[in-house]
Amino acid sequence: MKRIKYIWGLFVMLCFLQACYDDNSKLADQPIIEVNILPTAKDSINIYFNNTLEIKADIESETEDLTYQWDMGLYSEDPKTGESATVFKNISQEKDLSYVVRDLGHYHLRQVVTSEDGSTIKYYHIFVNSQFEEGFTILGRRPDGKGCISFMKTLTPEEIEAGMTPSFMQNAYVYANEGEELYMDPVEISKVGDFLYILHGESQKLVQIDAKTFKRRFEYDFKYYKSDFVPNRMISYDGRFSREFEVISKNGGVALVQTQQQAIFPFADLPKETVYTDGYDRPSWKNSVTRVFVSKERNAVCWSGANGYDPFFSYQNCFGYFQNRYVLKIFQNESSDGNDVFVVNKSGGQTVITGVKAMMYNFAGGGGLWVLFERPVREGIITEDSQILPNDYYTCAFVSNGNKIYKWFYSQLDIDATPFITLPEGEEVRGLNHYQCSRNVSDAEYQDYSRQKQFYVSTYNPNREGEYKGSLYIYDADTGELVNKYEGISYEPVSMFYKIK
Template sequence: MNRIKYIWGILIVLCCLQACYDDNSRLADQPIIEVNILPTAKDSINIYFNNTLEIKADIESETDELTYQWDMGLYAEDPKTGESTTVFKNISQEKDLSYVVRELGHYHLRQIVTSEDGSTIKYYHVFVNSQFEEGFMILGRRPDGKGSISFMKTLTPEEVEAGMQPSFMQNAFAYANEGKELYMDPVDVDKVGNYLYILHGESQKLVQIDAKTFKEIYEYDFKFYELNFVPGRLMAYDGKFSTEFEVVSRNGGVAMVQTQQQAIFPFPGLPQETVYTDAYDRPSYTSSMTRVFISKDRDAVCWSGANGYDPFFSYQNCFDYFKNRKVIKLFQNLDDDVYVISRDGGQTKITGIKGMMYNFAGGGGLWVLFERSVREGIVTESSQLLPNDYYSCVFVSNGNKVYKWFYSQLDIDATPFITLPEGEEVRCLNHYQCSRSVSDAEYQDYSRQKQFYISTYNPNREGEYKGSLYIYDADSGELVNKYEGISYEPVSMFYKIK
C-alpha cells in the first residue's frame, strides 16, 4: 500500500513538471509588447465642415497584430475638475482615419491602438469651422435658370499665416446640402440674424438656410398663399427683432412672411386702392429699415416708416403727384428722404421728397423738397443705385460705367467715376452693412462705406462663370481688388457678416 502511494506521488510531480515545461504564459522574464503612437498630426486640428478629416497613423510596435479605433464627440469638461466629460462615438476602426465632418463645433478625438497586452490612447482637439463664416456672397442665375451661390471667405490671420489664399467657392448651397440645388428663377437674398433667405420668382419659393453652414432649414411656398403670387422683391433687415418681412409680387400684391409662425399672410399696411409690383428698401438708423413701394403702372409710390401699421402715419401715398409719369428708379438718403427719378414727357426728372411725405407744415399734400431735370441717358431702368452715407452721394450704374452723384450737385457729372472693362455689365452695387443689433455708435460708423462692391456680368467671357466682383475705393475710384469669372450671372450680392 505504501508503495502504491509513493508511485502516485511521483506521477503527480511529473505531471506538474510537464505542465510547467509546456506553459507559454507571460511571466516577469517575458517582455510586454509596447505600442507607441508617433505624432503625425497636431494635437489641435482646424478643419472646415464637410471636409474630410485625415490622419495617417504612424505606429511603433514589435507586432503587427494590432486593432485600431477612432472615437469622437463634442468636447465637454467638468466645470469643477476641468476633466473631459465628452461622450464619444466610434467613427472608424481602420488604422488611418478618413472621416467627413458634417457639423460645426469643438470636438474631442480619441485614437486607440490595442495589442494583446493592452491599449495606447492619444487625444486630439478638432475645431470644425465654417468656410461660410464671413465674406462675399453672390446669388447667381445659372444658364438653366436655377439659382447658385458663390462665396469667398474672409480669411482669419491664422489662415493667412498658414498660406491660404482667398478664393470663391461655386455652388456653395449644393455643397452644403449634399447636392441639392436651389430653385428656378432666383431673384433676391437677404441676411436676417442667423439665417439667409433666398427668394425665387417663377418657382414661388423662399428658402431659409443657416447663415454659417448654408444648410437648408425651411421652405416657404407662395403657391399655398396665392397661386398667382410671383415673388419679385424681398425686404428685410439684419437685426435680432426682425421676425417678419415683406415680399412683393410681380403680378401685384404684397405678402408678409412671419418667421416665428413660419407662415405667409397678406401685408396689412398699404393703401388698398393701388396695386404694387415693385419696391425699394434700405437699412435705416431711425427705423431699422425703410420701404418705398412702386405701383404696377409705375406712376405712384408709397413710403413706409416705423410707426406700426397706422395707414395715415406709417404709409403715405404720393397723392397722384406722379400721375402721367413713369417712375424709373428711387433711393433714400441717411435721413430717409426719398429721391424719385421719373420720366415726365421727354424729360428725366428727380424729385426730392421729405421722409414723412405728408406736408403737415404746408397744410397737406406731398412734401416736395425740390424737383429738377437731370442729364439724359444715364439713369435707366437697368441702372443700379447705391446711396453712400459716408460721402453723402449715390452711385449710379450705366452699362460698364459707374457715376458718382453728390446730393449737393444739381446734376450728375457727364464723366464716369469708374469705367469697368469692356463687356462688363453692372448687375449689383453694395457696400459693408453692419447688423442693426449692434450699438447705435457702431451702427452709425459709416466709414465702413469707404469701399464699395460691384458685381458684373459679361456674356462673352470665356468659361462657365461669367460673373465678376470688383472692389473700389469710394473716394478716389481706385481699384482695390478684382475677382473675375467667379460666379454665374449675378442676381444679388453683398458682404455677409458673422
C-alpha cells in the same frame, strides 16, 4: 507514525514532479506587448465642414496583431471636475482615419489602439469651421435658368499665415447640400439673422438656408399662398428682432413672411385701392428698416417706417404727387429723423429727382407731401436697368449705366457727364453694394459709415470665355481706384452682397 511517513513520502514525490516540469507559462517574467501612438498628428486640428478629416496613424509596436477604433463627439466638460464629459460615437475601425465632417463645432476625437495586453488612447481637439463664415456672396443664374451661389471667404489671420489665398467657390449651395440644386429664376438673396433667404420668381419659392453652413433649413411655396403670386422683390433687414419681412409679386400684391411661424400671410397695411408690383428697402439705425412700395403703373409711391411712430402718415400714396409721372428709381439716405426718400421720375418727358422728407407729411406747409427739392437730372444716364447705391460717408450715390458708373452728389448737383469709373469693355453692371452692418450692433457702430470707403460691383459679360461670365470689382469710393478684381468667378449675377458673421 504511519501517517507521518505517508505525508513525508507525498512531499518527496511533489518535489520530484516539480523538478521534472518544464515551465512555459506566460506570467510576469514574460514581456508585455507595448503599443505607442507617436505624436505625428497635431493634437488640435482645424478643418472646414464637409471636408475629409484625415489622420494617418503612426503606431510603434512589436506586433501587427492590433485593432483600431476612432470615436468622436461634441466636446463638453463636467462643470464640477472640469474634465471632458464628451459622449463619444464610433466613426471608424480602420487604422488610418478618413471621415467627412458634416457639422460645425468643437469636437473631441479619441484614437484607441488595442493589443492582446491592453489599449493605448490618444485624444484630439477637432475644430470644424465654416468656409462660409464671412465674405462676398453672389447669387447667379445658370444658363439653364437655375440659381447658384458663388462665395469667397474673407480669410482669418491664421488662414493667411498658413498660406491660404482668397478665391471664389462656385456651386456653394450644391456643395453644402450634397448635390441638391436651387430652383429656376433666382431673383434675390438676403441675410436675416442666422439665415439667408433665396427668392425665386417663376418657381414661386423662398429657400431658407443656414447663414454659416449654407445647408437648406426650410422652404416657403407661394403657390399655396396665391397661385399667381410670382415674387420679384424681398424687403428685409438683418437684425436680432427681425421676425418677418415682405415679399412683392410682379403680378401685384405684397405678402408677409413670418419666420417664427414659418407661414405666409397677406400684408394688409397698404392702401387697398393701389396694386403694388415693386419696392425698395434700406436698413436704418433709427427705424430698423424703411420700406418703399411702387404701384403697378409706377405713378404712386408709399412707404412705412418713415417717421417711426405714425403708420397713418407712413402709408399714404404720396398724396397723389406722382399721379401723372413715371417712377424710374428710388433710393434713400440716412437722416436724423429717418431715411429721406429720393424718387427719380419722369415728369412731362423730363427726368427729375424729387427729394421727400422722411416724415413725409408737411405740417408746416399745411399738409401734403413734404418735398425737400425737385430738379432736372441729366438725360440718358438713369434708366430702368440702372443700379443706384447711396453712400452716406461721402453723401453721394453711385449710378450705373452699361459698363460705366457715375458719382452723383444728388442733394446739390446734377450727374456729371464724365463717368467716375469705366469698367472693361463688354462688362454690364448687375449689382452695386458696400459693407452693411447688422442691426444687432450699437447705434454708434451702425453709424460708422467709414466702412463705405469701398464699394463692390458685380458685372456680367456674355462674351467672356469660359463657363463663368460674372465678375466682381472692388473700388475706392473716394478716388475710383480699382482695389481688387475677381473675373470669371460666377454665373450671371442677379444679387450680390458682403455677408457678415
